[in-house]
Amino acid sequence: MSTRLMGAGWLLVLVLAGCASSEKPVAVRVVEDEKLVRGCQVLGTVADNEFDDLLKKASRLGGNVALLTPQRKTKGGYFGLQDYMTADVYRCDGAR
Numbered sequence: 195m196s197t198r199l200m201g202a203g204w205l206l207v208l209v210l211a212g213c214a215s216s217e218k219p220v221a222v223r224v225v226e227d228e229k230l231v232r233g234c235q236v237l238g239t240v241a242d243n244e245f246d247d248l249l250k251k252a253s254r255l256g257g258n259v260a261l262l263t264p265q266r267k268t269k270g271g272y273f274g275l276q277d278y279m280t281a282d283v284y285r286c287d288g289a290r
Contacts, residue, residue, distance in 0.1 A: 222252045223259045224281070231261050234286035242276040257283035 207233035214284065240251040240260070252260045 197247040222249045222257060222283075223250070224262060225259060226262050228261065231259055231282075231284045231286060234259060234284035237283045237285055239280060239282050241278050245279070248279060248281060252281060252283040255283045257285055259284040259286045 237255045237257050240248055240255065242248040242251060249260065260283055263282075264281045
């Protein structure tokens with residue numbers, strides 16, 4: 195087998211491996227009622243303009259519950275004004 199063909203084969207393997215997502219599914223419950231997070235540990239606040247990305251950020255903090263703020267906000271940036279949402283992230287033990 196030629197070196198060139200072997201190199202192309204390894205390149206294909208690396209590309210295919212890169213396409214497979216290694217990220218775990220996000221297991222974050224989204225709530226809007228503050229009563230549901232009483233007694234839970236506060237971990238921080240996250241913000242994003244994409245709901246899925248917001249959940250991923252909450253998961254990275256170690257949270258399993260995200261308390262959404264009641265309104266969307268507008269934030270200025272390099273590309274102009276963008277809508278984004280915020281959530282307080284909690285670690286709640288036990289079923290709620």
